[in-house]
Amino acid sequence: MTARRPNVVMVLTDDHGSQAIGAYGSVLNATPRIDEIAENGWRFDNCFATNALCSPSRASILTGTYSHVNGVSTLVTPIDANQPTFASQLKAAGYRTAMVGKWHMGEHEGSTPEGFDYWDILIGHDGQGEYWDPLFLSAEGERIVEGYATDRITDLAFDWLDSLEGDEPWCLLIFHKAPIARGSRSRRTSSGSAARSRCPRRSGTTTTRVRRRPGVRSCAWPRT
Secondary structure, eight states: OOOOOOOEEEEEOSSOOGGGOGGGTOSSOOOHHHHHHHHHSOOOSSOOOSSOSHHHHHHHHHHSSOHHHHSOOSTTOOOOTTSOOHHHHHHHTTOEEEEEEOOOSOSSTTTSOOSOSEEEEEESTTTTOOSBSOEEEETTEEEEOOSBHHHHHHHHHHHHHHHOOSSOOEEEEEEOOTTOOOSSOOTTSOTTOHHHHTSOOOTTOSEEEEOOSTTSOOEEEEOO
């Protein structure tokens, strides 16, 4: 009997440095659910983006190609969504596919997601979207979805999963806007942020530095 093909879930967070993830030795904040995924799965210790900007790195993740090949070289360069992606290849192999959340590679015909049975993406602010009451674009058009973006993206992803019937495998991309601090800032945290309030401070200096594991770069931010 042929083994059942695995389902695929990819969760992408935005502007989320390894120094803010417990599984990579963070002393800034606690990320127990992310750490649980790392403990029970695989953790990449040597994974790099040659064009470490939001849109180009997303295009490279999807296509498996460099920026000069996939055409997305800047934050405002739309993708040619007709080119092959790992999602379109899975769809061709019989997977049901969905993309929900921050796309940031164009919001007009030819640059919106292709190769997906269902897609629902943040638009506005040059593709950044809003944290509160975000504007979404799907195959049916634009609409405002009330609430906090992380919750709404997660809800939409689960709604799609709940709608599936049968045993065919599926691939779901959940691309969050958080934790990037651009545009409207989340009101879920205080102005100082929970992570910052836990960090030790040294008097008489203009910056606070927190040392991570030996051989790993330290972090710094202005004092408030």
